[in-house]
Amino acid sequence: xxxxxxxxxxRIRAIDAWWRAANYLTVGQIYLLDDPLLERPLTxxxxxxxxxxxxxxxxxxxxxxxxxxxxIASSGRDMLYICGPGHGGPAMNANAWLDGTWQELYPxxxxxxFFRQFSFPGGIPSHAAPETPGSINEGGELGxxxxxxYGAALDNPDLVVTCVVGDGEAETGPLNGSWQxxxxxxxVADGAVLPILNLNGWKIANPTILARIPAExxxxxxxxxxxxxxxxxxxxxxxxxxxxxxxxDGALRRALAAIDDIQAAARAQAARAAAGEMAGASDxxxxxxxxxxxxxxxxxxxxxVDGQRVEGTFRAHQVPLPAVRDNREHLExxxxxxxxxxxxxxxxxxxxxxxxxxxxxxxxxxRMSATPHANGGRIRTALDRPxxxxxxxxAGSDASSTxxxxxxxxxxxxxxxxxxxxxxPDETVSNKLDAVFDVTNRVWRAGNDPEDEHLAPTGRVxxxxxxxxxxxxxxxxVLSGRxxxxxxxxxxxxxxxxxVGQHAKWLESxxxxxxxxxxxxxxxxxxxxxxxxxxxxxxxxDPGFLDxxxxxxxxxxxxxxxxxxxxxxxxxTHAMETTDRIEVIVAGKHPEPVFLSxxxxxxxxxxxxxxxxxxxxxxxxxxxDVVLVSAGDVPTVETIAAxxxxxxxxxxxxxxVVNVVDLLSLGDTRKHSHPIPDERYDELFLPGTPAVxxxxxxxxxxxxxxxxRHGHDDLHVHGFLEQGTTTSPFDMLMRNEMxxxxxxxxxxxxxxxxxxxxxxxxxxxxxxxxxxxxxxKGEDHPSVEGWQFSxxxxxxxxxxxxxxxxxxxxxxxxxxGN
Numbered sequence: 001x002x003x004x005x006x007x008x009x010x011r012i013r014a015i016d017a018w019w020r021a022a023n024y025l026t027v028g029q030i031y032l033l034d035d036p037l038l039e040r041p042l043t044x045x046x047x048x049x050x051x052x053x054x055x056x057x058x059x060x061x062x063x064x065x066x067x068x069x070x071x072i073a074s075s076g077r078d079m080l081y082i083c084g085p086g087h088g089g090p091a092m093n094a095n096a097w098l099d100g101t102w103q104e105l106y107p108x109x110x111x112x113x114f115f116r117q118f119s120f121p122g123g124i125p126s127h128a129a130p131e132t133p134g135s136i137n138e139g140g141e142l143g144x145x146x147x148x149x150y151g152a153a154l155d156n157p158d159l160v161v162t163c164v165v166g167d168g169e170a171e172t173g174p175l176n177g178s179w180q181x182x183x184x185x186x187x188v189a190d191g192a193v194l195p196i197l198n199l200n201g202w203k204i205a206n207p208t209i210l211a212r213i214p215a216e217x218x219x220x221x222x223x224x225x226x227x228x229x230x231x232x233x234x235x236x237x238x239x240x241x242x243x244x245x246x247x248x249d250g251a252l253r254r255a256l257a258a259i260d261d262i263q264a265a266a267r268a269q270a271a272r273a274a275a276g277e278m279a280g281a282s283d284x285x286x287x288x289x290x291x292x293x294x295x296x297x298x299x300x301x302x303x304x305v306d307g308q309r310v311e312g313t314f315r316a317h318q319v320p321l322p323a324v325r326d327n328r329e330h331l332e333x334x335x336x337x338x339x340x341x342x343x344x345x346x347x348x349x350x351x352x353x354x355x356x357x358x359x360x361x362x363x364x365x366x367r368m369s370a371t372p373h374a375n376g377g378r379i380r381t382a383l384d385r386p387x388x389x390x391x392x393x394x395a396g397s398d399a400s401s402t403x404x405x406x407x408x409x410x411x412x413x414x415x416x417x418x419x420x421x422x423x424x425p426d427e428t429v430s431n432k433l434d435a436v437f438d439v440t441n442r443v444w445r446a447g448n449d450p451e452d453e454h455l456a457p458t459g460r461v462x463x464x465x466x467x468x469x470x471x472x473x474x475x476x477x478v479l480s481g482r483x484x485x486x487x488x489x490x491x492x493x494x495x496x497x498x499x500v501g502q503h504a505k506w507l508e509s510x511x512x513x514x515x516x517x518x519x520x521x522x523x524x525x526x527x528x529x530x531x532x533x534x535x536x537x538x539x540x541x542d543p544g545f546l547d548x549x550x551x552x553x554x555x556x557x558x559x560x561x562x563x564x565x566x567x568x569x570x571x572x573t574h575a576m577e578t579t580d581r582i583e584v585i586v587a588g589k590h591p592e593p594v595f596l597s598x599x600x601x602x603x604x605x606x607x608x609x610x611x612x613x614x615x616x617x618x619x620x621x622x623x624x625d626v627v628l629v630s631a632g633d634v635p636t637v638e639t640i641a642a643x644x645x646x647x648x649x650x651x652x653x654x655x656x657v658v659n660v661v662d663l664l665s666l667g668d669t670r671k672h673s674h675p676i677p678d679e680r681y682d683e684l685f686l687p688g689t690p691a692v693x694x695x696x697x698x699x700x701x702x703x704x705x706x707x708x709r710h711g712h713d714d715l716h717v718h719g720f721l722e723q724g725t726t727t728s729p730f731d732m733l734m735r736n737e738m739x740x741x742x743x744x745x746x747x748x749x750x751x752x753x754x755x756x757x758x759x760x761x762x763x764x765x766x767x768x769x770x771x772x773x774x775x776x777k778g779e780d781h782p783s784v785e786g787w788q789f790s791x792x793x794x795x796x797x798x799x800x801x802x803x804x805x806x807x808x809x810x811x812x813x814x815x816x817g818n
Contacts, residue, residue, distance in 0.1 A: 022066065060295050080149075092128045164198050189418070192263065194255055298320060401567075423461075478519050490545065523583040532588055555673055563661065571585055626646075626655055626656075634729075642741075720736055721736045
């Protein structure tokens with residue numbers, strides 16, 4: 001009998017049966033090696049030797065799942081379940097087993113094997129993970145569930161994402177920032193998120209804040225956040241399961257009815273606007289429902305163990321009965337605890353749910369454990385990517401890399417109006433990507449002011465000053481089958497170090513799971529980078545996010561350092577095509593020389609690293625005395641300028657210029673498949689020949705990547721030395737020994753310090769003069785700031801490079817001359 005035709009009492013009985021079955025399976029996973037259906041009295045040998053897992057939050061998770069299943073079975077809704085409490089894995093597994101999804105994805109698994117594998121060597125983790133059917137939220141770190149939920153709801157108009165937020169999790173910064181994500185939710189074209197705060201009162205050893213504030217303050221808090229809170233408090237009915245089921249059933253129905261009303265009103269308004277019956281699209285700011293579910297921690301578990309209260313306290317957090325193998329009383333308590341769920345009326349001989357459970361089990365993809373929204377690669381479609389030809393810029397010109405990328409992103413957004421989004425913390429304009437506002441707006445469902453720009457009820461850009469929230473939205477968006485880019489200032493990317501690390505773990509674990517389909521890349525564009533923080537200074541000068549990313553499994557991450565605007569176009573379109581990776585791209589927003597034609601840039605990006613013959617003297621002199629290497633836009637300018645200086649001052653020196661756009665192509669081939677072979681590395685870097693490497697980030701990263709390469713001792717890396725302040729761009733380079741004078745100085749010292757002693761001294765003097773000029777004038781000397789590569793000059797050179805004043809001024813404002 002379908003649930004809508006069941007009498008109310010039978011419907012509640014079915015929900016309770018499902019809940020009891022899920023609780024039983026949760027306990028079994030934590031404790032049992034054998035006798036999964038209690039066909040005989042338990043013995044110590046039936047118990048796992050190491051009891052690992054978390055019981056405390058599981059009963060509430062199972063309660064929500066059971067009620068959602070009943071509604072799905074009766075209404076056919078599309079729902080996705082996000083499990084926020086970090087160690088809710090056994091509950092998620094239990095419900096996937098009852099759904100039948102586990103047996104479909106892992107054929108041949110018996111109930112005994114299902115129990116045994118949990119938190120067991122060679123098995124599955126204790127938290128929700130890629131192995132968990134229906135999950136897109138890694139339980140290994142708290143705070144991201146609500147952001148993932150809202151990301152999954154974007155552009156999914158028929159989806160309701162039920163997000164259970166742990167009350168310990170609710171104390172984290174990322175979760176606190178996520179409550180306002182509904183500001184960016186369009187009730188016309190997006191789905192809905194139903195947050196459910198699991199208020200069980202305790203963390204691992206302490207109470208939770210939200211459980212201890214007055215009830216009226218809690219309600220006011222959520223109303224202030226823009227929600228309409230519905231409270232279900234089990235203590236008001238003595239924690240009686242049937243009474244709580246009735247309360248929660250009513251709350252869930254009321255919440256979903258409110259969601260339906262909000263969406264229906266907004267969609268009707270939008271339809272009238274589309275028909276010309278009214279001006280503008282829906283701009284209502286809904287007050288979305290949310291549920292506060294207050295139940296005891298470890299509900300229905302042991303009430304007391306060894307004379308201490310357990311249920312409803314922090315002692316229920318992990319394993320309530322810790323000594324079952326050695327303590328006969330604990331073993332008997334476990335037996336009684338599991339028998340209290342009446343397994344004989346819930347399971348058949350194979351452990352499948354029977355009886356009333358079947359009446360509320362959804363079918364096919366409607367099962368939350370089988371929904372394609374939790375396995376986004378199943379429904380992912382490739383982007384309609386614009387051809388780069390009309391967006392490239394002429395080699396030899398100056399162009400902002402991100403300013404060049406902006407029009408391409410605008411066209412990408414225009415062509416993909418429901419599958420691509422741009423996320424950023426109020427820096428789309430600052431980072432020169434504002435061309436996107438020619439075709440779309442920032443989505444905004446809060447108050448408006450006449451001075452607002454590019455704010456609208458709908459839009460493909462989400463801006464909020466929280467990298468945590470943005471990264472979580474992007475994760476939820478790509479894991480549920482879509483595409484996006486997060487752009488932010490380079491130094492701020494450290495805020496999401498751990499989030500990116502968790503996503504890397506998710507991707508690595510997913511590699512070995514055949515039913516997980518590939519998802520779009522997590523693409524992060526870093527601009528306003530370390531070398532051009534003129535007005536922000538030292539606090540904004542930090543390229544260390546690259547070190548964090550490079551520490552991950554390198555076949556699953558990429559670090560791209562495009563040297564110019566055309567190369568940025570090439571690496572970005574590639575990132576929007578490939579899958580199952582974290583793509584980090586670093587590109588400046590200020591005008592810089594464009595070294596490569598679009599065609600050459602595409603070829604160079606494909607290769608990842610290559611020799612730029614036109615920038616060196618190797619072809620002219622017929623040999624190589626020193627290799628100049630660059631990775632990053634500003635380092636590349638300085639490297640080519642340094643090669644220019646050497647050619648002018650010591651034209652007999654053979655200089656090879658190598659540019660690296662794919663940093664991890666330099667890594668260890670013994671550990672990863674992506675890096676270039678040793679033979680190719682040797683062809684480029686010529687072991688035995690000194691190599692001076694101008695690197696965008698911390699020098700140690702290059703050494704970590706190349707320490708097993710041939711000729712590592714010949715590699716001398718310049719990069720950020722943690723020396724910074726508010727100063728001119730060239731002084732910033734000089735402070736970190738990465739200016740053209742320092743690079744040329746180092747190169748000639750490596751070639752022959754005695755022969756070139758005079759030139760080396762002249763280069764040092766030129767650096768001093770450049771700094772004196774900046775400190776006296778407040779800007780860099782024109783020979784530096786206005787430098788452009790235009791082929792090797794044939795006339796008498798100036799140390800400052802082409803376009804400079806070759807004079808020999810001796811004052812503090814002197815030009816860096818001969």
